[in-house]
Amino acid sequence: MTPASDRPAAPPVVGDPVRPRPGGAPCILVADDDRAIRTVIDKALARSGFEVRLFGTVRALMQAVETGAGDVAVLDVVMPDGNGLDILETLAQRRPDLPVVVISAQNTLATAVKATERGAFDYLAKPFDINDVTAVIGRALEQGGGPVAGGPGGGDELPLLGRSSAMQALYRAMARLMATDLTVLITGESGTGKELVAQALHDLGKRQAGPFVPVNLAAIPKDLIESDLFGHEKGAFTGAVQRAQGRFAQAEGGTLFLDEIGDMPLDAQTRLLRVLQQGEYTRVGGAERCRTDVRVVAATNRDLTRLIRDGGFREDLFYRLNVVPLRVPPLRDRLEDIEELAGHFLARAVDDGLPRKRLDDGAVAALKRHRWPGNVRELENLMRRLAALYPQDVLGADVVAEELAEASPAVGTAETRDAEAMGLGDTVRTHLARYFASHGDGLPPPGLYARVLAEVEAPLIELALGATRGNQLRAAEILGLNRNTLRKKIRALDLSATDHRDG
Structure with missing residues (x-):
């Protein structure tokens, strides 16, 4: 009916x-x-x-x-x-x-x-x-x-x-900010796309007709940051042969994006705080007060609260910047987005003159098993490499696994390896403590022990197989497992991303 x-x-x-x-x-x-x-x-x-x-x-x-x-x-x-x-x-x-x-x-x-x-x-x-x-x-x-x-x-x-x-969750928070001039502090790991968030806030906001001026504070010599941001007068320092505008002046009427704000020296932090409080600044070596009409968006991959405790960041500046906090999630927390992102990057590679490629289901599964320490930037670089280096139109799990293994950081000295191994327990403990805390007063659902083992076991075996180019005998030796036991685990965990040959 x-x-x-x-x-x-x-x-x-x-x-x-x-x-x-x-x-x-x-x-x-x-x-x-x-x-x-x-x-x-x-x-x-x-x-x-x-x-x-x-x-x-x-x-x-x-x-x-x-x-x-x-x-x-x-x-x-x-x-x-x-x-x-x-x-x-x-x-x-x-x-x-x-x-x-x-x-x-x-x-x-x-x-x-x-x-x-x-x-x-x-x-x-x-x-x-x-x-x-x-x-x-x-x-x-x-x-x-x-x-x-x-x-x-x-x-x-x-x-x-x-x-x-x-x-x-990020989209909803951003949508509420588009019609405002509120100062925003974007946090997230390196490679997550913090500048893209800042650019979107500008492009879709009330200041979209004005300039968007990004500044990477970590890339500027510390003694030149104040001059770069606020400008300088002629003769203010050696080499200042004429008056120069700073980034605040360049961003007038628009958005100034201060990336890596945690790397800003304390003297420059004091001047930035004055701008945020009073809406004016003076050029280096000058006395004239310059009014400014700029929206400030800042970003960092560092823990500013820890920097405050260590005396490396002003607490009052933190509260001025952290009017609206936005956190960009790491790629490992949004694995369901990997297929869409990978397809987007492969399409962009075509626009840049590289041949058209696509991933099969096994390749997508292999991507989702990776931990992505370099986040979205790492995924983009991988897709460009795959498009450039491999002749086949359809890329499989073996190709993805090989490239991920090649791109992994080199294994360090014995002392470094021992130190990293000693710290593994603390890392796991910290991660699990956050997982328990994320459930508030409740408890995680049943089966946690098996889920944690699976989370550790699958990438460990995959890395060993990648390091040995799929040689199960050598991988079993590295892991301290019987070869038959390893073969069973490969089948049980459906680790099809590598050529798992026996010898």
Whole structure:
């Protein structure tokens, strides 16, 4: 039987039948073309005591909205008779009091930004945790309304890729910042793409018409950082033959991206703090105060709180920079994004004149088993190497494993190896402590012992096989295993990424 939400409805009866709740419960309008998703949301919201109305088309939803129904709307992007993003501004005009929560399987930064710009209260990526939907609706009912629509536009060609939950959290945070001038501190390991995040904040933000000026503070001699940032007067120091503008002046009206902020010397930190507090600076060797209108975005891969304890970073500057913290996840925390990222980098290699390649399923699986100490930058470099060095159109697991083994850092001296081995227990203990802490007051799910062993065993065997070019006899000797035992483990762990020959 076709549900009411999928049949043309005559006003004022719109959508599925209303389930009245006692005590005048809030009414939630849910519009999604997927009946299963409507049902799941309906049941969850009903258990929470809400009145729920379900719709399968934009037209049916709009009819209900125009009658004044609903306290919150949950709206899918792709609908059979329209795009949910396209009606956000209309909804805001007709019902400015109605918060709209956008849900979508188009899990990109562009979707999150467009939803926020056009007045959505919040954005959730599919598949979502139903508890998140309930929580967002609760916040919407408390706060009412949503962000003001009409922010700067942005296309879909964005530098950030990934549909993992870790990237979705980053997209949502970034989308809320696009219409602001708040100072942002981006943290993350080297190679995760911190500059891409800063560039996206600028390109999609209110200062997109101004310049984006990146500065790598680790690459500038420490005695020249102040001159580089603030400029200098003629004769300020040896070699200053004329007045020079600094990066703040170059970034006027736009965004100044201070990368590797943890490498900034203390004297320069003091001057930067003054700029952030007062909005003005003086050139090196000068007395004239220069007003500045610049948004500052900073980034670091260092632990600034530890630097503060060690006296290497000003605590007051940290709080000025850390108005909005953004953390870029390492690649090992978003392994589900690897296939999309790898395909993107292979396509970019074609644009640069390299032959077109693609990865088979085994190659993708091998990539997902790697720990990626160099993060996304390491993956990009690997894809370019594969495109340049191998003649076959389809790249397999053996090729990927060989290149990963070749690119691994060389094994050091015996003393270095012993020191690293001694520190392995502490590293594992720290990692597991973070894992336990991530579950709050609860405990990790059952089976942790086997999962930890599998996490260690698979990469250890794979590295040994890679180092011996797939020679199982030599790998077994290195690992201290019987060759038959190793062969069984290779099959059990499905380690197909190397040519596992026997001799």
